[in-house]
Amino acid sequence: MPRNLFRACLTALVMLLVAAVAPAQAQTNFDRPGGDYSRSVSLSGDPAECALICERDKKCRAWSFNYPSDNSENAVCWLKDKVPPRVESYCCVSGVRGAGVIEPRTGPVETSTDRFGGDYRSFEIKNDDKAEHGDACRDACQGDNKCRAWTFARPGYAGKNARCFLKNDIKPPRRKPGFISGVVR
Numbered sequence: 753m754p755r756n757l758f759r760a761c762l763t764a765l766v767m768l769l770v771a772a773v774a775p776a777q778a779q780t781n782f783d784r785p786g787g788d789y790s791r792s793v794s795l796s797g798d799p800a801e802c803a804l805i806c807e808r809d810k811k812c813r814a815w816s817f818n819y820p821s822d823n824s825e826n827a828v829c830w831l832k833d834k835v836p837p838r839v840e841s842y843c844c845v846s847g848v849r850g851a852g853v854i855e856p857r858t859g860p861v862e863t864s865t866d867r868f869g870g871d872y873r874s875f876e877i878k879n880d881d882k883a884e885h886g887d888a889c890r891d892a893c894q895g896d897n898k899c900r901a902w903t904f905a906r907p908g909y910a911g912k913n914a915r916c917f918l919k920n921d922i923k924p925p926r927r928k929p930g931f932i933s934g935v936v937r
Contacts, residue, residue: 814846
């Protein structure tokens with residue numbers, strides 16, 4: 753009995769150590785409000801740029817990257833001198849110093865991905881909760897028998913407003929910040 757207890761304790765300790773030393777990752781669709789000491793416009797529109805700026809600034813402990821919106825033409829990087837708790841928000845990507853930006857690309861929704869080409873229709877999407885993460889674009893594709901794939905461009909990435917591109921051809925994915933894509937099977 754003591755041998756099994758020892759193994760269980762050892763296994764739990766190893767799991768805790770792995771979790772403690774595993775690299776932190778930025779959180780897509782999360783903001784970290786508060787603790788701001790610096791704000792800069794991101795001309796590239798890439799959250800990885802914000803993570804790198806934080807990494808190079810000794811005062812920075814956390815960061816939030818805000819995508820462009822209907823109200824602002826540019827993306828904004830906020831550096832923070834503390835680590836505020838994260839709050840779910842489709843406006844942002846946030847992380848702590850030392851965290852790289854790893855955006856999910858598996859599953860039906862491909863974050864920071866464009867499927868360039870194959871467009872047969874595009875249209876503007878009004879700003880609402882469904883628009884922020886591409887659901888309206890996905891729904892339009894799923895409701896159209898001609899559509900095989902879709903790409904949603906956040907406001908400021910393919911024009912001032914959000915835009916949906918419906919595709920009759922499945923093109924290879926390519927990384928592109930501010931875009932969300934998917935394939936209809």
